[in-house]
Amino acid sequence: MVDQHSSAPEGRQPTSSRGNLFQTGHKAIGLQYLWLALFSVFLGMIMSLVMRIQLVWPGAHLPMLPSFGNSPERYAALTLLHGSLMMLMVLTAAPQAGFGNYLLPIQIGAADMAFPILNLLALWTTAASLVGVTTAFFLAPQAGVTLWIASVALFCAAALANALNISVTTIDLRTKGMTLPRLPLTVWAWFINALLSLLIFSILLAACVYLLADRVLGTHFFSLPAMFSTASRNSQAVALSALWQRLFWFFAQAQVYVAILPCYGIVTHLISTFSRKPVWAQRAVVLALCAVGLVGFCIWGQHTFASGLDPYSPLVFGLLASSLGLPASILLLSWFGTLWNAKVQLTTAMLFALGFVSLFLAGGLSGLFLARNDLTATAASDDFITGHFHLVMGIAATFAMLGALFFWFPKMFGRSLDERLGKIHFWITFVGVYCMFMPMHWLGLIANLHLPPEAALTVAAAAVWPIRSLVTSATLVTITAQGIFLVNFVASLLKRSEAMEKNPWRATTLEWSLPSPPPFGNFAARPPVVYRGAYEFGVSCSEADFALQSGPADGTPPAMSGGTEPGLKCLPPQAAGTT
Amino acid sequence: MPGTPVVDDIELIIEDIGGGGGNPPPQTGDGGGGDGEPNKRRKPTPTSPRRYQTAIVLAMLSIVMFFMALAVTFLVRKTSSDWVPVHLPFMVWVNTIVLLASSGTMELARRKELAGDLKGFRTLWQVTTGLGVLFLIGQVMAWRQLVEQGFYVSTNPASSFFYIFTAAHGVHLLGGVGALCYVLFRNFQKTKLTQSVAAEITSHYWHFMDGLWLFLLALLYSGK
Numbered sequence: 001m002v003d004q005h006s007s008a009p010e011g012r013q014p015t016s017s018r019g020n021l022f023q024t025g026h027k028a029i030g031l032q033y034l035w036l037a038l039f040s041v042f043l044g045m046i047m048s049l050v051m052r053i054q055l056v057w058p059g060a061h062l063p064m065l066p067s068f069g070n071s072p073e074r075y076a077a078l079t080l081l082h083g084s085l086m087m088l089m090v091l092t093a094a095p096q097a098g099f100g101n102y103l104l105p106i107q108i109g110a111a112d113m114a115f116p117i118l119n120l121l122a123l124w125t126t127a128a129s130l131v132g133v134t135t136a137f138f139l140a141p142q143a144g145v146t147l148w149i150a151s152v153a154l155f156c157a158a159a160l161a162n163a164l165n166i167s168v169t170t171i172d173l174r175t176k177g178m179t180l181p182r183l184p185l186t187v188w189a190w191f192i193n194a195l196l197s198l199l200i201f202s203i204l205l206a207a208c209v210y211l212l213a214d215r216v217l218g219t220h221f222f223s224l225p226a227m228f229s230t231a232s233r234n235s236q237a238v239a240l241s242a243l244w245q246r247l248f249w250f251f252a253q254a255q256v257y258v259a260i261l262p263c264y265g266i267v268t269h270l271i272s273t274f275s276r277k278p279v280w281a282q283r284a285v286v287l288a289l290c291a292v293g294l295v296g297f298c299i300w301g302q303h304t305f306a307s308g309l310d311p312y313s314p315l316v317f318g319l320l321a322s323s324l325g326l327p328a329s330i331l332l333l334s335w336f337g338t339l340w341n342a343k344v345q346l347t348t349a350m351l352f353a354l355g356f357v358s359l360f361l362a363g364g365l366s367g368l369f370l371a372r373n374d375l376t377a378t379a380a381s382d383d384f385i386t387g388h389f390h391l392v393m394g395i396a397a398t399f400a401m402l403g404a405l406f407f408w409f410p411k412m413f414g415r416s417l418d419e420r421l422g423k424i425h426f427w428i429t430f431v432g433v434y435c436m437f438m439p440m441h442w443l444g445l446i447a448n449l450h451l452p453p454e455a456a457l458t459v460a461a462a463a464v465w466p467i468r469s470l471v472t473s474a475t476l477v478t479i480t481a482q483g484i485f486l487v488n489f490v491a492s493l494l495k496r497s498e499a500m501e502k503n504p505w506r507a508t509t510l511e512w513s514l515p516s517p518p519p520f521g522n523f524a525a526r527p528p529v530v531y532r533g534a535y536e537f538g539v540s541c542s543e544a545d546f547a548l549q550s551g552p553a554d555g556t557p558p559a560m561s562g563g564t565e566p567g568l569k570c571l572p573p574q575a576a577g578t579t
Numbered sequence: 580m581p582g583t584p585v586v587d588d589i590e591l592i593i594e595d596i597g598g599g600g601g602n603p604p605p606q607t608g609d610g611g612g613g614d615g616e617p618n619k620r621r622k623p624t625p626t627s628p629r630r631y632q633t634a635i636v637l638a639m640l641s642i643v644m645f646f647m648a649l650a651v652t653f654l655v656r657k658t659s660s661d662w663v664p665v666h667l668p669f670m671v672w673v674n675t676i677v678l679l680a681s682s683g684t685m686e687l688a689r690r691k692e693l694a695g696d697l698k699g700f701r702t703l704w705q706v707t708t709g710l711g712v713l714f715l716i717g718q719v720m721a722w723r724q725l726v727e728q729g730f731y732v733s734t735n736p737a738s739s740f741f742y743i744f745t746a747a748h749g750v751h752l753l754g755g756v757g758a759l760c761y762v763l764f765r766n767f768q769k770t771k772l773t774q775s776v777a778a779e780i781t782s783h784y785w786h787f788m789d790g791l792w793l794f795l796l797a798l799l800y801s802g803k
Contacts, residue, residue, distance in 0.1 A: 114630045164637055172630040198641045206648035213743060218733035221652065224661055225735070236659055243655050247648060 024116035025520050029123050030102025031412065034405075036130060037094035040085045041398070042486075043134070045479050047082035051075070052472040073141055080148070081137045088155050089130050091397050092255070095262035096197070097126070097162045099404050100190040102412065104166060106511040107184050109175025109528045109550075111521050114168040118161050125158035146215050153208035156201045163197035166190055175510075175523075177530035182549065184509045184534035185279060188286050189265025192293040197258055199297060204251040207244065256393060257296030263400035264289060264331055267353045270403050271338050273507045274350035276545055278535040280337030281330070288327035288334075295324050328364060332357070347505075348422030352403030355430050356396050362434075363392025366441055384444020391437040402426075402485070407505065413493060414500050414516040421488040425481060432478030439467045508536055508546050628776040635780050639787050642751060646791060649747065650798055653740050657802050664803045665737040667796075668724035674717035675796060681710035682789045685782050692775055701763070704778070707785075708759040715752065718745050737802050744795045752788050755781070 054075060105113055113119050132151030136144040170191040174183075183191075210221040222244040224237050272279045279285060299320050335357055344350065366388045410416040446463055503512040510528055511518065528550040536547040656662070688703030722742065730738040758781040767774045 114634065160641055164634060164641070167637055168630050168634045171633050195637075198637055199644050202641045202645035203648040206645050206652075209649075209743065209747065210652060213732075213739065217739075219739035219743075220661070220733070220736055221656065221739065224659075236661070240656075240659065243652060247652065250648075 024112070024120045026101050026105050026113045026116070026119065027412075027518065027520075029119050030098055030100070032123055033093055033098035033101060033126070036127060037090045037098055037401075040089035040130060042482075044082050044085040044090065045482065047078055047085070049475060049479055051078055051082065052475045056468050056472045077137055077141070077144065081133065084133050084148070084152070085130075086394060087255075087259070088133070088152070089126070090401075091259035091394065092155075092159065093126055094401055095259070095266065095397065095404070096166070096190060096193055097122070097159075099186075099266070099401070099408070100166055100194075100262060101162070103408065103511060104187055104190050105169060105173070106514065106518060106522050107187050107509050108170065108173060108178050109510050109523060109530065110169060110173035111523065111527070113165045114173055115165050119165050122158040122161035122165070125154050125161070129155040129158065146212070149208055149211050149215065153205055153212065156205040156208065159197055159201045160205070163194040163201070166194040167198065170194070175527045175530060178549075179530075181283075182530055182533050184265075185268045185282070185285060185289070186262070186265040186509075189262050189268075189289055192289050193258055193261040196254060196261070196293045196297060200251050200254045200258065203247065207247040207251070210247075211244070253299050254296045257292055259393060259397055261289065261292060261296075263356065263397045264292070266400050266404045267356045268331070268334065268338075269509075270349055270353040270407055271335050271357075272535045272537065273407075273505055274345045274347060274353070275338050275342035276345070276537045277338050277342045278533075278537055280334045280340070282334075282533075282535065284330050285334045288330040291327040292324065295320055295327070299324070325364075328360075332361070347406070348417070348419055348426055349403045349407035349505075351423065351426045351430075352399045352406065355426065356399040356403065358430075359391055359396040359399060359433070362438075363388060363396060367392060383440045387437040387440030387444065390440075391433070395433045395437065408511075409492070410500055410504050411511055411514075411516045411518070414497050415492055415495050416500070416504065417492045418488050421484055425484040425488065428481035428484070429478055432474050432481060435474035436471055436478060439471050443467055443471075503548075506544065506546055508532070508548055509534055510549055513548055513550055628772055628780075631772065631776070631780050635783055639784070642787075642791075646747070646795070649744065650794075653744075653798055653802065656736050656740070659736075661736065662802075663735040663737055665725070665730055665735070665741060666728075666803060667741075667799060668721045668728075670717055670721035670724055671796065674714050674721065675792065677710050677717060678714045678789055678792055681707050681714065682786055684710065685785055689775075689778055689782055692778060700778075704759065704763060708756065708763065711752065711756045711759060711785075715749055715756070718749050721745070740802065741799055744799060748788070748792055748795055751791075755785050755788050758784060 101113065101119065105111070129151045132147055132154065136148040136151065138144075139147060170183075170187060210219075213219045214221050214223065222240050224240065268279055268285060366384075406417055406422055443464060500516045502515060505512070510530070513528065514522060530549045531551050532547055532549050534549060536549075536551075538545055539547050684703050685707040688700050688707060691697075691699035691703060722745070725738065725741065730741075732739055732742040758777075762774060762777045762781055765774075765777070767777070
């Protein structure tokens with residue numbers, strides 16, 4: 001399985017600063033994805049702020065909206081831009097393409113991704129798609145929608161290329177000794193996610209091809225020709241637009257898991273590292289990750305409840321959707337099992353990981369309501385869904401990404417983020433998001449009270465308005481608090497580069513055996529040999545409580561890969577990396 | 580067809596590179612002339628042809644999903660009442676024979692290569708490439724035939740599907756032709772990939788395109 005790759009990395013060496021943008025090294029590309037995501041997340045946040053203000057003070061003078069006549073279409077376009085920026089550029093690209101590109105090759109001991117040039121192409125296609133999605137907002141509605149679809153198609157192509165690269169790299173470029181059971185769970189998550197992406201993004205691409213043909217070439221895949229009119233025209237037209245919805249949901253339902261899977265990996269990794277304990281039931285976690293991918297792919301019928309379509313077989317899809325509870329429970333159990341009795345180090349990265357767990361629990365509980373197929377179409381498209389979706393997906397995934405950033409920042413930039421500012425940022429954000437999205441659930445429930453119209457109005461006046469304002473003020477505060485993060489981030493980058501130790505968190509995976517930031521080509525002429533599992537914390541040692549995966553460089557007999565054996569030999573942390 | 584190919588171009592690039600583009604670009608603009616020699620020297624040790632094999636398998640999986648989504652839409656759309664059957668143009672059948680023949684010559688070429696007959700391999704490989712190009716030209720001629728019958732891309736759903744299917748398949752096949760040319764003209768002295776491995780991977784993709792075309796043809800025929 002494991003094949004000895006060449007030590008010399010392919011692709012272009014960074015020669016000058018100008019060449020930085022076009023170099024094929026996986027770390028440069030990963031960072032550029034993260035920059036794209038950072039730009040998009042702030043743009044997307046501004047959009048959401050504008051939307052909240054519009055909801056509470058409809059008459060307020062807002063930038064961008066009035067110039068287009070403040071029409072409902074502009075609000076819809078705003079929602080679309082917010083959604084596509086956050087969904088595509090942040091939630092899909094950052095955890096998978098950003099962190100995955102940067103860390104996966106190092107964690108498996110490879111010099112680079114399998115196809116560096118393809119990797120660069122994917123990055124630039126993603127960037128083009130970002131430009132397209134944003135430009136579409138400023139065009140006339142019809143042209144804008146066409147451009148938006150084309151940009152989404154571009155994004156699909158880029159995601160496919162990236163997924164191909166990540167899966168091939170994981171399959172074929174693992175270093176000697178990096179067997180599947182020894183893979184860090186982050187790598188498992190990226191790998192499973194890449195396989196899932198390979199399958200679903202081509203479906204969205206196909207759907208985009210049809211839709212573009214309908215818009216540009218005048219075909220009628222999802223609509224009836226104008227001259228065609230019979231008595232049954234209406235039901236026919238509905239059936240055809242349902243066809244589009246089915247194709248779309250096939251993708252979109254799985255896409256939820258594409259965004260969240262890498263986050264599971266990251267969070268499990270962080271919790272284990274900062275609990276100083278091996279991942280509890282590691283094999284079960286791997287199986288659970290596989291199950292999430294598999295069920296995520298099969299679950300496509302479920303959302304047809306929400307859009308009021310006939311899902312062919314409500315029972316099967318209802319069961320499938322509910323059965324996702326099983327892998328989710330395994331993950332939760334493993335997180336709590338790891339935390340049990342542990343000497344937890346509450347670093348900012350760990351706080352964000354724990355925040356993820358909390359949000360995941362809260363969102364998962366409200367999600368139970370949505371697996372029911374008797375939920376009406378209105379209930380599914382209102383504030384309840386908005387609250388649930390943002391909590392479990394957007395915010396939880398963002399927490400995982402922030403945790404990852406705080407954790408790997410020292411490795412990426414050779415200096416660390418400020419912990420105190422980080423913790424202040426965490427607590428304001430944590431409380432803020434609960435104040436934002438929990439009340440939204442109430443709003444959704446209130447809207448579903450079956451009251452006579454005049455009573456409904458009173459309820460709306462009494463309850464809805466204060467809740468709406470609470471949500472909007474919480475949004476304002478939370479978004480302002482992101483300024484703390486931005487200041488922390490920029491200040492840390494501008495800080496004079498300190499002589500960072502290689503392994504500040506005393507973690508076990510291979511990237512911590514390299515200098516910070518790792519050099520081009522990672523391990524250069526000497527690919528590491530892996531002797532140990534990825535989470536060997538708490539091993540009986542005098543000086544260190546952990547063992548690097550490439551542990552005994554001096555020829556000590558390789559240890560078993562279980563990680564929990566009490567008699568495990570281990571070395572001082574820096575032993576493997578001495579050059 | 581301004582809309583579709585733009586989208587699919589990217590996929591084509593993926594296929595192309597998945598087949599062997601991960602290497603640095605050639606240093607010199609060597610043509611086909613000097614290519615007979617490299618094969619006589621000792622073959623470079625293939626460091627990891629496996630990654631190309633894996634990539635092509637995964638890419639095919641992804642392409643299958645793409646065409647499945649296209650096909651499912653076709654099957655559903657076929658049942659709606661505005662469906663007007665379109666007779667497949669005659670050229671399509673000629674093209675099918677050409678494509679099947681190209682798969683045959685490709686297998687013959689690989690057999691020659693395994694037997695060490697590199698000259699025979701090159702000739703047959705060139706024939707395969709020629710047949711591939713012929714197929715693409717034939718598909719365009721099939722379009723012309725349809726247009727002469729008055730079926731444009733937007734005339735009715737059946738004709739739309741014909742144009743979209745053939746275009747999507749054609750773009751993917753163009754990637755295959757690119758890979759065929761890569762095997763012909765690449766100087767394998769400078770790559771980690773050997774010619775025989777490159778030929779093998781290309782042949783997987785080419786046969787896959789062949790089977791895919793038969794599937795699409797059966798589908799289009801069923802809509803008649």
